[in-house]
Amino acid sequence: VQLPTKATHRQTREHNTRLVLRTLSEAGRVSRADIARRTRLTRTTVSDVVAGLMDVGLVEEVGRGPSSGGKAPILLRIPPDARHVIGLDLGEGAFAGALVDLRGDVRREIRVPLEGRDGEEALTVVHDLVAKLMRTATSPLLGIGVGTPGIVDTRSGTIRWAVNLDWQDLPLARLLTERHGLPAVVANDSRAAALAAYTFAPGSRGRDLVAIKVGRGVGAGIVLRGELLLGDGSSAGEIGHVRVVEDGRRCRCGNVGCLETIASAAGIVAVAGQLAARTPGCTLARAADAGTLDLDQVRAAWAADDPAATTAVLEAGRALGRVIAGLEGVLDIHRIVLHGSVTAFGARWLEAVRAEAHGHTLPTRGNGVEISLVDLDADLVLLGASAMLMTSQLGMGLAR
Ligand SMILES: [Zn+2]
Numbered sequence: 001v002q003l004p005t006k007a008t009h010r011q012t013r014e015h016n017t018r019l020v021l022r023t024l025s026e027a028g029r030v031s032r033a034d035i036a037r038r039t040r041l042t043r044t045t046v047s048d049v050v051a052g053l054m055d056v057g058l059v060e061e062v063g064r065g066p067s068s069g070g071k072a073p074i075l076l077r078i079p080p081d082a083r084h085v086i087g088l089d090l091g092e093g094a095f096a097g098a099l100v101d102l103r104g105d106v107r108r109e110i111r112v113p114l115e116g117r118d119g120e121e122a123l124t125v126v127h128d129l130v131a132k133l134m135r136t137a138t139s140p141l142l143g144i145g146v147g148t149p150g151i152v153d154t155r156s157g158t159i160r161w162a163v164n165l166d167w168q169d170l171p172l173a174r175l176l177t178e179r180h181g182l183p184a185v186v187a188n189d190s191r192a193a194a195l196a197a198y199t200f201a202p203g204s205r206g207r208d209l210v211a212i213k214v215g216r217g218v219g220a221g222i223v224l225r226g227e228l229l230l231g232d233g234s235s236a237g238e239i240g241h242v243r244v245v246e247d248g249r250r251c252r253c254g255n256v257g258c259l260e261t262i263a264s265a266a267g268i269v270a271v272a273g274q275l276a277a278r279t280p281g282c283t284l285a286r287a288a289d290a291g292t293l294d295l296d297q298v299r300a301a302w303a304a305d306d307p308a309a310t311t312a313v314l315e316a317g318r319a320l321g322r323v324i325a326g327l328e329g330v331l332d333i334h335r336i337v338l339h340g341s342v343t344a345f346g347a348r349w350l351e352a353v354r355a356e357a358h359g360h361t362l363p364t365r366g367n368g369v370e371i372s373l374v375d376l377d378a379d380l381v382l383l384g385a386s387a388m389l390m391t392s393q394l395g396m397g398l399a400r
Pocket of ligand 1: 253254260
C-alpha cells in the first residue's frame with residue numbers, strides 16, 4: 001500500500017475543488033448535501049472545500065432552499081463577479097476584447113479596427129487591448145482567453161500559422177502571461193466558437209456538436225463527449241482545405257480547389273464575379289470588372305435573384321454540404337450548427353447545405369442529423385475563449 005504523499009494530498013484537494021466548482025456551475029444554487037450527493041464526495045470533504053472557496057470569494061451562501069422535512073438547507077452559488085476573464089476575438093478586420101463574468105455575460109467590450117496591421121503591429125494591438133481592459137476591471141481577473149484564426153497549438157498556446165495576421169510560431173500565451181502577469185489560453189476561433197455553442201446555444205446546450213464557421217475561412221470545432229476535440233496536431237476540424245474541386249482555383253494555402261475557394265465569403269465573391277463577367281446584363285458584372293465586388297453586393301444580388309449570385313451561393317452551400325456529409329460519416333454526431341458571415345445568405349443557402357449533406361450520407365443516418373444556424377446573438381469566439389480559460393483555471397464551464 002502506497003501512503004499518500006503531500007503531493008497527492010494536494011492533487012486530491014485540487015481535484016475535489018474542481019469537482020465542487022463544476023457542480024456549482026452546472027447546478028446554479030445548490031446545498032452542501034446536494035453537492036455531496038452529486039459528486040459522491042463525503043459531506044465533510046464538501047464542507048471543507050466549500051469553506052476554502054468561500055475564503056477566496058468563489059462561493060457564497062444565498063439563503064435557504066426548500067426543506068425536505070428537517071431544517072431547510074443553506075444554498076450556495078458562485079457569485080458571477082467573483083472573478084472576471086478577459087476574452088479576445090482576434091477576428092476578421094478587427095480585434096474585440098471583453099471583460100466576461102463567470103456567467104458568461106459580457107461586462108465591457110472594446111473593438112479595435114485592424115486597418116491592415118499585421119505581424120508585430122497586430123501583436124501590439126493585442127497587448128494594448130488587454131492593458132486597457134485590465135485598467136477598467138472591477139473584479140479580480142482569472143486570466144486571458146484568446147480565439148484567433150489560423151493553426152493553433154492549444155496545448156502550448158502557440159499560433160503556428162495565421163496567414164492574414166502574418167504570424168508564424170508566435171507563442172502568444174507565453175507572451176501575454178509575461179507581459180500582463182495572467183494565465184492565458186489560445187485556441188483557434190472555430191474551436192472556441194464550438195465550445196461557446198455547446199455551452200450557451202439554446203437547443204444545443206450540453207449536446208455534442210460540430211460547429212462550423214463559414215466566413216473568411218471555413219473551419220469546424222468538434223465537441224465530443226462534452227470535450228473539445230483538439231486532435232494530435234491541434235487542428236481537428238480544419239475542413240476548409242479539403243479539396244472539393246479537381247483543377248479548381250488556387251487557395252491561399254497553396255493547394256487547388258479547397259472548400260474555402262468555393263464556400264467561404266471570399267470564395268463566393270470570387271465565383272460570383274467570374275460568373276457575372278460571363279453573363280451579359282448581370283448586375284454584378286461592373287463591380288466584378290472593377291475588382292470591387294464584395295460580400296454585401298453579392299448578398300444584395302442574391303436577394304434580387306441575380307443568376308450569377310444564385311449559382312455561386314447555391315454551389316457554395318452544396319460544397320459545404322458534401323464535406324459535412326463526410327464529417328457525419330466519421331463522427332456520427334447528430335447536431336451540426338453553422339455560424340459566420342456566410343450564414344447571412346439564409347434559408348435557401350441552408351437548404352442547399354442540408355439537401356447535399358443528407359443526399360451524401362447513408363439514408364438511415366441522414367434523417368437524424370440536424371443542420372441549423374447558431375441561435376445566439378453573441379461573439380461566440382470571445383465567449384468560447386473565455387470558457388476555455390475558466391475550464392483550465394477552475395475546472396468549470398461558464399455558469400449561465
Ligand atoms: Zn486551401
